[in-house]
Amino acid sequence: MLEVKIEKKVGSFHLRVDIQTKEGITGILGPSGCGKSMTLRCIAGIETPDTGRIVLDGVTLFDSEKKINLPPQKRRVGYLFQNYALFPNMNVEKNILCGLHHLKDKAEKQKRLLEVAELLQLQGLEKQKVNQLSGGQQQRVALARILVNQPKLLLLDEPFSALDAHLSSKLQIEVKALLREYARPVLMVTHNRNEGYHMCEQMALMGEGKILTHKGTKEVFASPETITGALITGCKNIAAAKKCSDYEVEVPEWGIRLETKEAVREDLQAIGIRAHYFGPKVKSNRYSVQQTGMMEEPFEWIIQFKYVDQNPQSKDLWWRIPKDRFPGEMPEELGISPVNVLCLYSEAEK
Amino acid sequence: MDWFPLGNSLRIALLSSVIVFFLGIFAAYYIAKLPKIIKGVLDVILTLPLVLPPTVVGYFLLLLLGVNRPLGQLLKEQGIQFVMTWQGGVITASVVAFPLMYRTARGAFESFDETLSYSGQTLGLSNTYIFWRIRMPYCRQGIIAGSVLAFARALGEYGATSMLVGYTPGKTATISTTVYQLWRTGDNAGATKWVLLNLAISAVVLLIVNIMEKGQNDWRRAKC
Helix, strand or coil, X not given: CEEEEEEEEECCEEEEEEEEECCCEEEEECXXXXXXXXXXXXXXXXXXXXXXXXXXXXXXXXXXXXXXXXXXXXXXXXXXXXXXXXXXXXXXXXXXXXXXXXXXXHHHHHHXXXXXXXXCCCCCCCCCXXXXXXXXXXXXXXXXXXXXXXXXXXXXXXXXXXXXHHXXXXXXXXXXXXXXXXXXXXXXXXXXHHHHHHHCCEEEEEECCEEEEEEEHHHHHXXXXXHHHHHHXXXXXXXXXXXXXXXXXXXXXXXXXXXXXXXXXXXXXXXXXXXXXXXXXXXCCCEEEEEEEEEECCXXXXXXXXXXXXCCCCCCEEXXXXXXXXXXXXXXXXXXXXXXXXXXXXXXXX | CCCHHHHHHHHHHHHHHHHHHHHHHHHHHHHCCCCHHHHHHHHHHHXXXXXXXXXXXXXXXXXXXXXXXXXXHHHHHCCCCCCCCHHHHHHHHHHHHHHHHHHHHHHHHHCCCHHHHXXXXXXXXXXXHHHHHHHHHHCHHHHHHHHHHHHHXXXXXXXXXXXHCCCCCCCCCCHHHHHHHHHHCCCHHHHHHHHHHHHHHHHHHHHHHHHHHHHHHHHHHHHC
């Protein structure tokens, strides 16, 4: 189990992370520059937080009050870098074994090498130079090099961003299966929500140095709680809103009222509606709309529209629909199921 | 022909290259980590011998190491003397060649991908291991270039050496001081011999650099 509660100031940026993770893969999803990587670096000991505590399986890695700050070498935390950071002057085998160089027992070394080489399907590549490997192979070597040291925690920093899209999804499946077998806590940061959704059982949303929400991945996407959270999870339509009654909100910008599934709290700031969730046949929250634009994707239409009573200065809404489900011409009204109206609150609450 | 100047030049150049190799690398490594202002000041001080006239460097060294100076006297009591000895030649060559090694090594270290060092640390590798087995091989092109430049500069050192060490046949004479001395005394034929020898050594050094650079480029190309 990993417990992190740290603060660090760098210039005007203020990192305040409070997170606890157990076994399985936990994702930290957030835009570039939100402090995700810095959090991982603090946990690994590459950077030192100003204050706080980091405890892994009962071992204190960092504690500003007790003046504990273990060097990265003693933390037993594996770190997979975005560019994999393989040592270019060593071949695959030397890269994998360099972490075991203190080990004198050659047979034991060889045994551990064989184990990870088999686990990561690297047999036959041992003598290759790392610069001759493909991106996917480089990633597997980097993982093998980490796993051979048997770390207690694995940190993955944007692990798939250096690969092209097709290879990336293939590797996500493989790495997920591998990590399930590995059965240690994994913390993965990414700015790609699909990648996070594929890989992680738990998900934390991060914005401007702060953890906004942390719960099951599905719940995070179903209810991102804050405006930043909604943006991070890819919500396209967000507007300021006021509470009318327990299950109804008013959206002045769009000139409509919306019924919600969950009870609305007093401190409601805004509501969000995902572009996929409008429906021409949905009965509830149904209002007249006017199309203002259209964009074609390979398999979907993106339709921009405004509500009839919408403030003309405000932004268009986005509706995404698969081409085979598009009714042929723009419907006059669109509805939204109450469960798909996301209530978004102030960040200070959390 | 008296071969002493060749041997003396080579031993001075080799010894000072070794000194400058380690000093330059460690200066480059540690100064790169310092805060900006201190770094700037130290950088200027360490690079000065490169731009100062060698005679000025020699003058400073005389002020520091002269037999009547505090440090010079202290060393003399220990039986060490740099004025008018070949060991003094090692000192002048080192001071003059140091900036070349320091600056090339620093340039090489600045191009180093620090994530390699971080990943080494998280893999449990000691900082010494990372320095010698990962950082140095990665930066070897710059390090080799710096060492060769330093060696060539040390071999050709004249100005500061003539101030501190002078020319004593069979004791402190180097190739460059011998060339000057022979020419001054009208022995043009003797001077020419040494000039040709010097040209040959320089050509061999440059040839070695080129061969190494080619190997390096092949290695770099394979990396991409």
